[in-house]
Amino acid sequence: MSLSSGEILNNRYRIVRQLGEGGFGAVYRAWDTNLGEPVAIKESLHTSPAAQKQFQLEAKLLFRLVHPNLPRVHDYFVIPNQGTYLVMDFIEGEDLCAKLDHAGGALPEGDVLPWIGQICNALIYLHSRTPLVVHRDIKPANIRITPEGVAMLVDLGIAKVFEPGGRTMEGAQAYSPGYSPVEQYSGEGTDPRSDVYALGATLYHLLTGQQPPESVKIAGGTATLCLPRQLNARLSQEIEELILKSMEIAAKNRYQNMEDLRVDLQHSLLAPPIVLVEKPISQALPYEASQPSQARIPTLPWRWLGLVGGLGFLVVILVAIVIGMALGGGKETPAPVTVTGIAAENPQVTSLTTLETTQAPPLSTTEIPPKSTTEATPTFTPLPVDFTDDYGVKMKFIPASEFQMGSESGSSDESPVHTVYLDAFYIDIYEVTNLLYALCVEAGACTEPHSEGSYNRDSYYGNSTYDEYPVIYVDWDQANGYCEWRDARLPTEAEWEKAARGGLEGKLYPWGDQAPDCSTVNYSGTNGCEGDTTRVGSYAPNGFGLFDMAGNVWEWVMDWYGENYYGSSSSRNPSGPSSGTYRVLRGGSWLNVATLIRVALRNWYSPYDRLNWGSGNGFRCAR
Numbered sequence: 072m073s074l075s076s077g078e079i080l081n082n083r084y085r086i087v088r089q090l091g092e093g094g095f096g097a098v099y100r101a102w103d104t105n106l107g108e109p110v111a112i113k114e115s116l117h118t119s120p121a122a123q124k125q126f127q128l129e130a131k132l133l134f135r136l137v138h139p140n141l142p143r144v145h146d147y148f149v150i151p152n153q154g155t156y157l158v159m160d161f162i163e164g165e166d167l168c169a170k171l172d173h174a175g176g177a178l179p180e181g182d183v184l185p186w187i188g189q190i191c192n193a194l195i196y197l198h199s200r201t202p203l204v205v206h207r208d209i210k211p212a213n214i215r216i217t218p219e220g221v222a223m224l225v226d227l228g229i230a231k232v233f234e235p236g237g238r239t240m241e242g243a244q245a246y247s248p249g250y251s252p253v254e255q256y257s258g259e260g261t262d263p264r265s266d267v268y269a270l271g272a273t274l275y276h277l278l279t280g281q282q283p284p285e286s287v288k289i290a291g292g293t294a295t296l297c298l299p300r301q302l303n304a305r306l307s308q309e310i311e312e313l314i315l316k317s318m319e320i321a322a323k324n325r326y327q328n329m330e331d332l333r334v335d336l337q338h339s340l341l342a343p344p345i346v347l348v349e350k351p352i353s354q355a356l357p358y359e360a361s362q363p364s365q366a367r368i369p370t371l372p373w374r375w376l377g378l379v380g381g382l383g384f385l386v387v388i389l390v391a392i393v394i395g396m397a398l399g400g401g402k403e404t405p406a407p408v409t410v411t412g413i414a415a416e417n418p419q420v421t422s423l424t425t426l427e428t429t430q431a432p433p434l435s436t437t438e439i440p441p442k443s444t445t446e447a448t449p450t451f452t453p454l455p456v457d458f459t460d461d462y463g464v465k466m467k468f469i470p471a472s473e474f475q476m477g478s479e480s481g482s483s484d485e486s487p488v489h490t491v492y493l494d495a496f497y498i499d500i501y502e503v504t505n506l507l508y509a510l511c512v513e514a515g516a517c518t519e520p521h522s523e524g525s526y527n528r529d530s531y532y533g534n535s536t537y538d539e540y541p542v543i544y545v546d547w548d549q550a551n552g553y554c555e556w557r558d559a560r561l562p563t564e565a566e567w568e569k570a571a572r573g574g575l576e577g578k579l580y581p582w583g584d585q586a587p588d589c590s591t592v593n594y595s596g597t598n599g600c601e602g603d604t605t606r607v608g609s610y611a612p613n614g615f616g617l618f619d620m621a622g623n624v625w626e627w628v629m630d631w632y633g634e635n636y637y638g639s640s641s642s643r644n645p646s647g648p649s650s651g652t653y654r655v656l657r658g659g660s661w662l663n664v665a666t667l668i669r670v671a672l673r674n675w676y677s678p679y680d681r682l683n684w685g686s687g688n689g690f691r692c693a694r
Contacts, residue, residue, distance in 0.1 A: 074099055074114070081148050084112060084158065091212075096154065098226070100161060103145075109161040110145065113226070116154045126155040132204065133157070135649055137560065140193035140223055162223050167211035167277060176280035177303050180310065183277045186222040188336055190214055190270065193224045195329045198263045199643060205261050209269035210250040211276055249282045253290050253320060264322040267332055271317020271325075278310065279303050283318070290320045309339050457500065457616070462510060462557055466497040466694070467570075467616050474569045475576050477637050478671035484634045485671045488577075491565050492643045498562055498570045499691035501607040502619050502626065505531070506538035508545070508553060516556040520544040526662075526686040527603045540604050541624045541689040547654045547678030550627040554692035562693035564630040564673070565645050567657045570693075571621070571670045573614030579669050581613035581620045586665060592622040593661045594668050601661055603686075621668040624689030625656040632675035654678040660687030 074097070078086045084101040087109070091098050096114040103110050115126065130147035137143065146158035167186070170178060190209070197204040206224065213226040246255045252268035255261055268286070275283050279302035284294035296318065299311045313335050319325045326332040457467045473492045478485040509532075511517035522544040525531040532542065545553075554560050562570065573581050580587060589600035592610055608618040630647025632655045647655070653675040659668030666672075676688075 073097060079104075080112065080156065081146075081150070083146075084110065086112075101158075103158075111142070111159045111161045111225075113157040113159065114154050115156075118152060118154060123149050123155060130155075130157060132200075132202070132649075136197070136200070136204070137646075138193055138196045140189045140221065141196070142223065142225055159225075162215055162217055162225070164215040164217040164223070166225075167214045167216065167273075170216070171211060171277065171280065174280075178277050178280075180278060180306060183274070184310075184336065184339055185220075186214065186216060187270065187274055187277075188333070189222040190224050191329055191333045191336060194263075194266050194270065195333065198266070198329055199641070201641065201649070203263070205263060206266050206269075207251075207255065207261055208247055209266055209273055210247050211273055214273070248285045249276070251286065252322065253286045254322060256287050262322070263328055264325050267317050267326045267329060268319075268322075270329075270332070271314050274310075275299060275314050275318065278306055278314075286318075286320060307339060309335070313339070458497075460557065460559075462507060464503075464507060464557065464692070465500045466692075467500050469493075469496050469498060469566070469570055469615060471495040474572065476565055476568055476640075476671075478669070481669060481671050482673070484637070484673050487637055489637060489640060490642060491569070491640070491645060493565060493569055494644055496562070496566055496693050498566065498617065498693040500612075500617055502541040502624060502689045502691050503550075503553065504539050504607055505533070505542050508542040509533070511553050511556045514556065517553050518549060520549070521546070522686075525603055537604075539606050541607055541619075543604065543624060543686055543689055545627075545688065545690065547627050550690035551629075554690075557692055559692040559694040561627060561629040561690060563644075563646050564628045564655050564657065566693055567626065567628045568670060570615060570617055571613065571658065573612075573617065573620070575614060579671075581617075581670055582611070587621070587668065592668065593619070594622040594659060595662055595664050604661060604689075620658055621670065622659055622663070623661055624658075625660045625674060625687050626658045627688065627690040628655050628657055630655045632673070652677065656688065662687045 073089055073092070074080065074086045076086055076088055080086060080101065083103065083105055085104055087100040087102055089097055089099050090111070096116045099112045099114065101110050101112050102108075115122070117123070117126070126147070126149065130144065133144040134147065142160040142162065144157060144159050147156065149155050167178075194206065194209075197206060208226055209224070213224065215223045215225050217223060247269075250269045250272040252261070252265050255265055272283050272286075275281075279297075279299050281297070281302055283296060288294035289296055296315075299314050300306050300308070313332065317325055317332060326335075457465055459465050471492075471494050473490050475488055476491045477488040479488055508517065508520070512519055520532050520542060523530065523532045525537075525540075525543060528534075528537070531537050531540070532544070551561055571581050572578065575581075575583060578584050580592075582591065585591075587594055587596075589596050590610075593601050593605045604623060607623070610618065610622075612618045613620055631649070631651030632653040633648040633651060636648055654677075656674040656676060657672070658670075659672065659674075667674075
């Protein structure tokens with residue numbers, strides 16, 4: 072039975088309207104009365120104990136997913152004898168099924184390939200989770216294009232725990248005719264190659280204007296897959312080969328992982344080059360907490376960073392081309408729009424699959440076999456190394472690369488030293504200040520710190536004398552909420568350590584191995600230094616131009632704490648254990664001696680504690 076407009080669900084979500092309906096449920100646009108923002112709610116009418124148990128297990132997995140081309144899952148709940156509900160971001164935009172209808176046929180290759188590239192990157196992220204996640208319902212209706220041109224893979228649905236050799240559990244079985252591979256019909260189990268098939272079938276439909284036949288009919292000989300170039304002669308031979316390889320009936324004959332598909336897609340993206348226009352980026356200004364700038368990170372190039380994240384510095388090259396063209400093209404496009412949510416139309420209760428696996432090492436540009444010797448060689452413009460966002464916060468670009476994380480000479484939880492590859496990211500140059508945090512409080516998006524004083528000051532937060540001092544007495548939830556308000560996030564522990572090292576490998580401190588003193592860092596020192604926080608940026612920056620990566624205040628990061636996590640950490644974009652009791656803090660504070668401000672040292676504390684250690688706890692954001 073459909074939910075009615077105006078109905079309140081779970082004492083929180085007011086239904087606005089139904090967006091789509093499938094055989095097992097529906098998707099609704101709703102209003103979160105607690106947060107005052109739109110959301111999308113996916114309803115599944117499976118009410119069996121097995122289905123509800125499956126839902127609760129996998130909803131927890133979806134809750135931890137964070138990627139620029141995926142919706143965030145905010146909440147999940149079960150209403151007995153009615154259904155299960157997943158609450159996601161609501162994203163304005165148009166799905167590719169609607170775009171096909173409006174076009175009356177095939178869409179331009181130059182539009183489609185960048186969108187598919189972004190979806191490819193989202194799938195690589197899903198396939199690199201532990202346990203591994205398979206989407207299982209990729210199709211044009213489940214790819215939405217936001218007003219600023221960002222492709223979002225929606226309808227995350229309900230995942231299932233996959234056991235190699237086992238059948239799909241009740242509550243996770245479903246398929247989309249034309250897009251699902253044969254193994255999905257039988258329920259014998261899916262893996263990343265199933266998403267490869269669905270993405271290839273989606274690409275086929277977008278570029279030919281015709282939905283492909285069902286895979287089981289092709290396999291049974293009752294239907295034939297027409298060659299893409301017979302339907303659209305303008306298609307390149309490379310893209311036709313990519314589609315056909317993706318849609319092989321036997322999984323063993325397809326691309327064996329999404330990274331391999333992305334490599335061939337990347338060659339098609341580079342020859343010929345795809346022209347994008349983006350609003351120019353203003354030159355970053357000095358730190359200006361009291362004078363917010365109108366410049367902000369360019370949304371579309373940032374998504375393109377994600378598009379080829381595994382290709383390292385090639386990301387920088389591609390985005391630099393975009394920015395250079397925008398700066399020199401003489402055209403101004405509307406400022407990027409902040410993405411606020413997602414809605415998946417035409418839902419089906421299909422889902423994500425999980426599978427225990429190990430992650431593949433990151434791709435390098437040298438691993439891409441040359442496809443043509445006639446590709447044009449562009450002139451490259453360096454990507455700006457910093458910018459100032461809408462709130463006056465200055466951020467620094469940290470390029471994609473490997474680095475050595477951890478230490479063999481510190482605490483046991485700092486070992487083993489291990490190689491970590493990180494995609495490019497930006498991080499705040501300074502710790503978040505009292506004034507910047509107060510802007511969030513005034514906007515109603517943050518709550519005030521748990522104390523207005525500091526260790527030696529009765530009046531600190533709210534006192535203009537200390538506007539440019541780091542905010543303190545904030546718990547993890549407050550720090551995380553502030554970063555989200557800025558369309559950013561807390562850095563992962565790996566990102567924080569790479570940024571703190573400033574390009575130096577194996578050193579004790581952000582500046583090297585030289586012992587600290589009160590002229591280089593705000594820490595306790597032999598007889599004490601400042602005895603409290605200091606103005607951000609009071610000491611020399613590290614090699615990346617970042618200030619106070621040691622001392623002043625501890626900095627919350629995104630990760631849960633795991634004492635033995637380094638022994639099993641992913642080598643690529645690690646994000647910490649999937650759950651825990653404590654969150655990690657890094658960098659040491661004014662309270663700590665030299666051994667506690669080492670760059671590899673890991674501190675941990677309850678994210679919910681309100682006061683303990685609060686006089687030395689702060690944070691900075693990343694994106």
